[in-house]
Amino acid sequence: MTFMTDRKSIRGFYLWIVFSLLGCVPSLAGAVTLTLYSATDRAAIQPVIEAFNRKYPGIVVRYEEFQSNTLYRVLAGEADDPTPGQPQPDLIISSAMDLQTKLVNDGQAQPYQSEYTDSLPDWANWRNEAFGFTFEPVVFAYRKDLFVDQPLPDSHERLTELLRSNSKFYSNRIGTYNVNISGVGYLFATQDAIRSSLNGRLLESLGRVHAKTYCCTDDILRDLTDGKLVLGYNLLGSYALARIREHPELGVLLPKDYTLVMSRVAFIHKLAKEPGWAGVFLDFLLSPEAQNIMASQSGLVPLRTDAEGTYSRAAIDEKYSTSYQPIGLKPTLLVYLDRLKRARFLKEWRDAIFFDEAL
């Protein structure tokens, strides 16, 4: 199974996924078309869509995949819609919680309420407009084989120490997101800045060991697998966990001091053509059925604690003792989207990571 994360821009890629229990293609005439704009790897979400189609054979799901920043810019009107003339999106799904929050704050969502949305934890439901449906820890991924004689950085603090004490080991062999490019990278970095007083020192240490920056999770995992990196910092846990199943030399650490938890956010567009079906799809995402599929097939760690599968929370909790700190869906996510704030943050980040380039 290949995982395409927020890969660069798979622009203009879309497909009709039409499934039927009977295996025949139903007539499209008069059928309902539900349009999803999503910044989630199609392969990861596909089992869920398939299940949805099995359940609601009459619905045509049109799936448009975006990179999360692009998705934001398209919706915010800062970039052209890649599919002019096609229906506007009914449901928006993205891992960039801050950008999703901003879109909702700007009035792009419409409220929806159901038994499923009501059962969501507070931090995963904002205004009954934005809903988190996954529970994806932010993790460190490492090469087990290379850490045989090395102490494991099992917390942010420990990592900061080790980067200083074992700078040689880590030098040029640690990778993280380039927050200038990666939406989730920026989200995680800002969340670290909010939560940890050590963050400045950690960034500085990362700079000193010449940490490599990447656009995407996949690239970091690839370099880890290839042995170019010994540690990937602040990776999207779901993808990392999926990767280590295929590559036993890789390991995943959930930092003990705090483990950020990201949740993919879905909202129904205000101008949705099919708000009713969008709601049905949303409920489906939150239903045990879809959450089980996520846990067992898609590798997206589902939000529901009662979901079962390899990637269920129960499975993760069993292996890793952690202190989760879910990123709450609330207006505080808007802080680092401020024009000036963002510029300042990025400048500081660059100054820390690329300190020597500035010299």
Add this chain to the structure above:
Amino acid sequence: MLKSMRVLLIEDNPELAEAIAEYFRHQGHPLDWVNSAEKAESVLQYQSFDMLVLDINLPGKNGDQLLKAMRKRGDPTPVLVLTARSAIDDRVSVLDLGADDYLVKPFDSRELMARCRALLRRERGLASNEIRCGNLVFQPDANRVLINGQEVEFRQREIQLLECFLRDLDHIVTKEKIYQRVYTFDEAPTPNAVEQNVARLRKKLTGSSLVIKTVRGLGYLAHVDD
């Protein structure tokens, strides 16, 4: 004595009717009796009476309806109403309906007879050439007065005075009225003169049925006591 009078009695109580009839016949007055207003109406169609004695409370058609109908068609026959109701209540309405007098049960037969006579006298009035008041007979044309059949000598003024009283029997005759009727303007009589004249008249009427009572403060009242 008056000549006999023909009376129609309308009364539903046979005992009372019989008693009244017997008394009237005994006094020399033929009396016809019917026991309902309906019968009275049919009798009245072909016979006429000097007067009617009408019980107001009759079975079937009521007495006052009969009375009303009579007066409506212009029948002037005098009507004396008998009533057993607390008569004073009915008095006004009965008189309003055209009754000439009324009597409350129980009554004395003599009283009924006297009232009937008085009514008849009033009815016949002074128009006839002979007025009978009990034992007194007055012949206006001849200026003659008979008491118990005996002629009594009356002066012209006394005759006038007598005529004045007879005209208003059972009513108060004031001294003013006497001045107007008996005296001319020139005479200007003193009250004393009137009193003297009345006293003289009263003296001459001694033994007659006509009584002239003095009501101090009001005048005189002549009454036939027969």
Add this chain to the structure above:
Amino acid sequence: MLTTDTILFSSPHSGSLHRQLIIRMFLLLMVTLLVLGIGVWIYAQRASDLSHDRLLTGAGLAILDSVREQSGRIEVDIPYAAMGILALARDDKVYYRITGPGGRYLTGYPDLPVRDVETHTGTPVFYNAEYKGESVRIALQEKFLTEQNVRGWVTVAVAQTTQARTELFREIMLGALGILSLVILLALAGTWVAISRALGPLYAIRREIQRREPTDLTPLTIETPDEVTPLVETINMFMRRLQENLDTIKMFIANAAHQIRTSLSTVQAQINLAQHDQTLEQLSQRIMKINDGHQRLNRLTNQLLTHALVTHRADTFQPESIHLTGLLQDILVQTVRDHAHTSVEFGFHNEAGDITIAGDTISLREAVNNLLHNAIKYGPENNQVTIQLQPGRVPENVPADDDRQWVEIWVDDEGPGIPKDFQLEALKRFSRLGEKQAQEHQVLGSGLGLAIACAVLEAHEGRIVLENLHPVGLRVRLCLPVK
């Protein structure tokens, strides 16, 4: 007679006092609820505004605090805390806009509706606006920068949708209204209980009276609060009077029965004797006696009926205008006519002039008729009977504020009069002069004449006064108010 039945369909009904009180109390409480509701509405509005305005102010101040000059440029580092404060209202959207001197846009939502602040007072300005299709509350705050390169006002507008504010408002409102309604319900319940308790004695009185035998007129002995005691006293007084009236009626009936039966027996005896009379002369005398007895019965019956009539009319008559002179003359003339054959002399005297009073002609006629009849009956053969109409004196026992004129009708005779001690008694029904006096005058009165007059005068709110004349005679004065 007083029975339970008569109570059931009596007296005009003005609805339940209990219900009226409850309804009035309910209306009053509803008005209270309305007034307090408006008050709570205003208070809730203010409270919710105040608390959420504080969030806006706090966030604004935190942002302003982060505004500084750096190398000739204005730097704004939105503090995380600022949004943290606003996020206390978790479900509300947040907007802000920061402008530098001259209104130059720095950061935030450029199209956020910002008012021009003319006077820079330093205190926050709050206002409501529509933004992105939702109503928002905006707080405007300013800070004056006096750096070398940058001088002027930096304005921070912080806006928040009003969801939490509205929710708080609704919460306060509903909470307060809930409590208010509860209080009012309690008040109503309390009122209900209080009214029930207050009316309890009335129900007790009703029960007590309903429970009684119709003939039981003994005083009520219920223990009652001060307010109800006068009612019980009045009821007791009423029952006492009723008892007295009943006693009087019983006495009256007994007397009437006695008189009628005695007279009937007398007549009966005479008739029986007449059957055995041998000679025509004896028979003739017997018939005379029967006639006399019958006349008395006649008179008695008439008087009883008249008495019943005037008593009945006293309750029911509609006052009409009565020309007294005319009425009295009319009555007198009738009496003169009826007694023309006797040597009784009559007179009429009017000292009062033309007087019209309001009253019942029929009753008044009966009263005077009976007095005249008495005057003739109890007087000597050459009796002098005079009716006078006199301007009246205001009698005793008339309330001071009663300024009506009075007129008096006098009926004088030359009879023996009535002993002073006996005068009061004489006005009662069936009270007659002693047997001795009766024998003296060879008359047997029924004794109802004065009682009839008395009843009529009572109905006319008048007085009746008896006076003995000198050397002989009785004067009956009927004092009547001129209305």
